[in-house]
Amino acid sequence: MAEKSPDGLDLSKEWHEAADTRAELLRHLKEQVPRIFALKKELSPQDEEELVQSRLILPLECFLFGEHPQEGLQKLQQGSSSSQLCGRVFKEGETVYSCRDCAIDPTCVLCMDCFQDSVHKTHRYKMHASSGGGFCDCGDVEAWKIGPYCAKHDPGTATAMVTDDCGLEPELYERAERLFRVLLQYVTDFLVWEENFELPSELQPRTKEDAYYCVLYNDEHHSYDHVIYTLQRSVNCDHNEAHTHTALIDKEGRRAVKRGTLHSCQEAKDMIRSNSEHISLQPLRVEILHAAIMAHQTFALRLGAWFQKIIGYSVGFRQAFCQVSLEASADGDTPCLISRLMLHDARMYKGARKIVHELIFCSLLMETEFKRLFAIEFTKHYKQLQKDFINDDHERSISITALSVQIFTVPTLARHLIEEGNVIKVIVGTVMALLREHLDDNNRFFFLGYNSDKFSRIQVIFHDLRYILISKPSMWTEELRKQFLEGFMVFLGLLKCMQGMEEVKRQFGQHIAVEPEWEAGFSLQIQLRHILAMFQDWCSSDDEILLLTFKECHKALMRCTNQPFHREASDYYMCKHILHVRPYKVSQEPVSIHLPISRLLAGLYVLLCRSGAVERLQDPESCDFALLVELPLRCVVLAAQVSAEMWRRNGLSLVSQVYYYQDVKCRDEMYDKDILMLQIAASKMEPNHFLMLILLRFELFDFFNGSHSGKDQDELVHLNRLTEEMLYLLIVVVGERYVPGISQVSKEDVTMREVIHLLCIEPMAHSSLVKGLPENESHETGLESVITKVATFKKPGVSGHGLYEVKKELLEEFNPFFYHYSRSQHSKAEESQKKRRAQEGNDKALRPPVPPAFYQDFASVVRLLCCDIIIHILRRVLQRAAEEKTTHWTEAMIQRALHLMGQALLEEKAQLEDSRVEEVTFDFSLKARIIGSEHGKSVFLLLSKIKAVPSLEAQKDMIKWLLQMFEIIKCLREKSSPAASMSMEIAKPEESIQDKEKAERKRKAEAAKLHRQKIMAQMSAMQKNFIESNKMLYDNMPESGHQGEPVTSSESSANHQRELCVAVGPNRGSTPAEREVLTCILCQEEQEVTTRAAAMVLTACVQRSTVLTQCRGKIPTAHTDAVDGTSYPLFMPPELAVGTHTGSCGHVMHATCWQKYFEAVQNTTRNRLHAELIFDLENGEYLCPLCKSLCNTVVPLIPLEQLSFNYENAELIGQHLTMPRWIQVLGARINGLKSVTQDNGNNSSDDAKGFYGESQPDFRSILSYGVQEPRKFSDSIVDMIVVCATTVYRVGLQTAPNELCARVPLMTWNTCAFTIQAIENILQEEVKTLFGSLQNRQLAGLKAIVQFSATQRIKSSQAVIQRHFADMFGVLLPASSRKNTPSIVEVDFFHLLVGLVLSVPSLYQEETVDLHPSAVSSAYNHLYILRLVTMAHMLQVLFTSADFPAVAGEDDTEEAKAAAEWCSAMSQYSKRPMPELSGRAVAERVKRGIEPFLRCAALFFNCLTGVRPPEELLIILTVTAQVQMEPLCSYLALPSNVFQLFQEHRDTVAPLLQRWSESPVVSKVLNGKLQTVRYPRRRNRLIDLPDDYSALLNQASHFQCPKSTDDERKHPTLCLCCGAMLCSLSSCCLSQVDGEDVGACTAHAATCGAGVGMFLRIRECEIVLRASKTRGSTYPAPYLDDYGETDPHLVRGNPLHLCPERYRKLNQLWQQHCILEEIARSLEVVNVMFAFEWQML
Ligand SMILES: [Zn+2]
Ligand SMILES: [Zn+2]
Ligand SMILES: [Zn+2]
Ligand SMILES: [Zn+2]
Ligand SMILES: [Zn+2]
């Protein structure tokens, strides 16, 4: 590259002065572009960028500014104001916010930053993840009702009005236009360029190189792996390269994978195609491009980004760009540049599209006027763009059509587009054109064999129609009316194709062979639902339009010729009424569920009535209402027949259709409108005729007209069911008036009624209520505004969710026949309301509620209730029941009839109360009392008669109520003269009955009271007697006061007990005799736990744990095979980096039962799909048969040995066995044993000898202090000990099982110690007492583990145990043969204590005899070991402490003096002065430091010896730890002033202290050169989470993946243990663990939680628990919305706040080691069918 880069300024001047600037510019590009982008060897991105900047961009910018760009830019920035629009373009997955209170529609959204700075933060907002594309609407005044600006984008008041002026100097603007024109043309030309080998003539180089690229394109058919596989085999690249290529292809849409000659590229192309064809049937898309073309295309894209940058500098540049992009071409034939790009969109690859879309976002959409012009262009090409999109296989988010939401949702633009471009017509026309192929011969849709992918793409177009209709006009112009009506008619054309489509015909005999297609039709209906509502809404805003559209709709309906009658009209007679109609049978002729035009007409008619415009309908009687209602009635009958199971042979598809017809997703524009049409017809038709029509269409006419004898059983069942359905329909037609326009109700009233009825079924969560309510086009249900009026909120517990309960006073609005209830909801609601009434002491009559009065136009509907036919129907129904022919009636039928009568009576009563009797024409009660012609019984009489029918017991209360109503109405009618006295009197009959009932209840209550009093008297007499005879006992109660002797006796007994509450040393209490009889959960047989019996075992789970770690994230490798290493498992380092925890769910089994169970599980689960996801059979995992906890071993139950301690003996021995003597004896024994086993007795160093004193005791003298025979155990217990120990060893050390390994006993002691520490931690954390507050299962598990660990020794070589003891003892006393013994700051002393105590008995082993220390010997061993360890630990605490508390006061207590003395001695030994420390400060510090150790020790000795702890440790510790110290010390036989220990044993320990202090490690720590753990150790908790979830989302949005810089969607995931933010589920952060690819979370959990982890996936708002590589589960995040519900995946998007109780529960889950268990349980419940690759997390 010897060539000197041209000077930008010179070049730009040349261009400027040239005659044809464009030609000059292109000439420069022609030369330079291929030299940078089409080199043989690809440049590094940095080098390439540098060249682009200096050779291409700089000259262009010089040209633009006419000077050096930096200077130009500076001038520019001085005069410009920044944009008021945010315009941030969303990436996929980015969280966006909308305000439900202020957004014009839900598509108006804010970016995170704007939202946080806006007023909407405190409103009812919604949050959700963006699907990509779209931009922040901050600053768009049309998008928000209030608060359109965030604080950052608020123009303020001062600088508000300088926006329209572009602020550029004219010369600069002119230059910008010139340059943009050339460059945008260039960009457009190349992005739409389709020649692979030829360049445009202007850019044709003089000589054409033979250099080509083989370019691979993205498609939706091939997976990542396919592409990688293909590339590796085709173009000779390694896996990494192939991976890079593939990732870029996916991201950018294409990538050159090879450069070479045409021939070689052709070869590569063929290879790729054939290789990819092998895997999936389609070959990959590969093309060969000439290098120069590729180069220019690359640069064109680069220019796209450059444009974005330049436009961002100034409004003027932006306007210049918009101007250029919309300019008509010179010839006028080709569309403007931006249109060319749009029209080519579907043919461009992903990367190019993205650049174009972003360019449009930041230019055209940011300027109101240009946005308008662009919208017109967009509308002009709308149809073509949609067609291209339908045939494209890319997602919509990367299609230009997705831009519609930015344009059509702007109210002013939408209106403008309707007026100017008739956009409604354009959109509907596009849909029609695309659906044309689905039309049948009758011009109706027919979707058999449709392509669902394509169909779903077509459906998206309906969104655009919805956007256009979002804001209805406040003012109508003539032009708007004209255009809207035209659009409406096109829309009617679409509906006409749906009217009557997909007819069904009842199947006889055989079941249908193929289920017909129905989903497509219904998804169309669902899409149209809001559009239909919005059209009606628009129509209602203008009377003129309403009338016009109604007429058009009516005309359209009349023109529909579907479902014609096939026979001529005939006359039907019933009760002297004649109906003249044409016959039609739903059960025999085709019928359709799709009737959008009929339903739209019904909707419009109600609107006409509501506005009063119905009067202006020229000839209202021209509507034949019987004809209008015909099709909806058929549909209702169809639903009834399906429900009566008459259409069973038509299969599931019909059932589903009927379901959706009435479901909340569709009903408002289907079922509800059909009911509306029925009500319209009922209001207009003669009531008898209307009812006869209904009877006819229900095919019940003959059934009610003639006799019903001679029907077969099946038919009767159908007829009965149909009668039920018919009666129900009548209830609905008369009673359902909650529709604005039918009666005077508001939308809010309607919603309230829906909510009340939902809550009458059962108390519900907010989200269930939302699901049960219809949403409007903005996804609002109106629930929030009514919920507090109708319901009370019950807060959720730690799990579950908050519930709403309906308010009691609203229960009278409950209607058991509410028309939106499904069958099951109906019966549930009925049941729960009856139950409720019963609980409240009311009768069980579910009366019909009093409905709101009909509006005038519909008032005549109530005539149905008192016409002749209804009386006839009721009489027939009741008569059948009275005759008790059970096959001819059903209870449901009677129930409905009763309800209808109730409605009629309520109506009559209301009318009578409102007006004078003479005026009331509603005479149901009178007609009901008229004796029927045929059998001579009136409805009223029949009603009284069926009261006695036994099978109608449940309806008795209702009948009673009806009879009362008859009475009331009778009174109303009779005593109607003076209005004043009337009201008094009417109330009487009802009241008197109520009074009577009340009196009866009162009488019963009084009787009950008397009875109670009598019993009470008896009881108190007995009590008195009892107290008399047991006077002594009562007197001794403390509150009875001190009365001499008894008090002292109780005191002395307390003293006595006090002595016994010591677990260690010669004063230890006795082990109580404990006979445990347990029941095996498997065979349910009882067995006593004894040493000789067959083993009983506890379920248990062993796991590695970092819950207590002090160095999170650092886990030392445990793979050191040498037993005498300096660390784990022989010594636990003080950091407790990773321990081995053994937990149990506390369930007991026989060992044999367990073995059988385990084998059975193994056999069955081998065959079960994905069982390995739940538990790992290879590693012995199983689920507890009772509680399904995950377990991987069992712990044998070993009973405590009963022991009453011989204190005299102990005292005697104690006189000889002082601590120094004990040390000598032990030392002699250790050395002696060593010489026996290792034959190197002379090895003992002088150093050691010094400690053990001159007079070496005898090797066997240890035995003289008391030995006994060891305990014997049954074989099965021994076997189980091996099973358990092996699991602990295998899991704890992550190694292969080996029961002979010397580390097996170490691991059992370790798990014992660690489990105790974990439990102590939980107790402290939860502020619970050390004893008495453990859950039973924890206590049982703990006891079993301690006893097992104490016993495990018998299965190991005693020599090994002896060596372990000697090695461990070496920390305290100089060992003879050990090197690398850790210093006192390098071990955890509790682990050491447990190890020493459990291994010391091995010292008693003799070669030939199994011996065991006697109880007294053990007591002394425990005492001295504990004391030595405690002293060493105290020193450890002192040396590692830097923070001494400031304690005021003198060092005058014994304790303070002792502490001060000790401290000064220590500073001498360690040669580090510790000045200015008061004795009290030291005492406080040390006591606080050793407290956890003492607590653990107390737990340990309690489980080991069974000695009762002192009362103080059973009481809740409310005050301070100080209170605990004393009882703890006394239980452990330590002086309560622990510093006394040093004084007591001064001579013995002085040399030890000196030795401990002299260790080089200790001095390092003291000099601050080594950081160590402080005591008490830090208690680990899950990290703190913010209260507001959006704060976390905010944090996540700023998350940068540490390993990649691309802007692809990331899944930020938070480790709740340490707070690390990870990049999960992403290929960028894969890493290798044990040679396997794993995701970031899996890798993190391996070090952070020893494989176990708890993560929060922030964007999904979900906790992920994970255990092993293959196992994990999700768990709801501890965030709740205001309604007490969680929101996984932010589906609902309500504001969320932290629920501390739930988070505490998660914390417990973690601390109690229950994560594994939780995972297993959730997997067992879910029963996963597919395997989620948890290791990729
Ligand atoms: Zn924003
Ligand atoms: Zn903003
Ligand atoms: Zn708001
Ligand atoms: Zn059993
Ligand atoms: Zn269990």
Ligand SMILES: [Zn+2]
């Ligand atoms: Zn972590």
Ligand SMILES: [Zn+2]
């Ligand atoms: Zn990453």
